[in-house]
Amino acid sequence: MKPYIICTGTNGRCVVFGYSPTEPVVGMAITLHRARMVLYWAGADGLFGVAATGPAEGSRITVAVEATTCTVRQALTVSDDAASALEAWE
Numbered sequence: 468m469k470p471y472i473i474c475t476g477t478n479g480r481c482v483v484f485g486y487s488p489t490e491p492v493v494g495m496a497i498t499l500h501r502a503r504m505v506l507y508w509a510g511a512d513g514l515f516g517v518a519a520t521g522p523a524e525g526s527r528i529t530v531a532v533e534a535t536t537c538t539v540r541q542a543l544t545v546s547d548d549a550a551s552a553l554e555a556w557e
Contacts, residue, residue: 470550472505472518472543473497479540482506482514484528484553491542498536503553504529518543521552528556 468486475481485499508514510523522528531554545553 468500470545470547470553471497471499472514472545473499473537473539474514474541474543475537475539481537483535483537484517484545484550485535486550491539493539493542496536496538498534500534501531501554502533502535503531503556505553515543517553518545518549520546521549522556526556528553 468488470486471491473483473491482505483499483502484505485502487497487499491497506527508517508522509525510516
């Protein structure tokens with residue numbers, strides 16, 4: 468399972484972090500496990516910064532659900548450090 472951030476929904480405005488055994492394909496559905504919505508990312512590094520280093524203080528991230536399925540509009544690979552920070556977020 469690899470960590471991804473998926474932009475989904477209308478115009479890709481819904482942002483979901485989770486793990487998938489398959490690579491995301493734009494336009495196709497993907498199931499993300501241990502999924503969390505990224506409601507707001509704080510800081511100057513933007514969403515790419517969340518994927519590279521994890522969320523900055525002031526970000527808003529939901530609790531995890533077992534799994535969710537969504538259609539991929541954009542996909543970001545997530546570093547191991549960022550995935551750990553996202554999982555530990557409270």
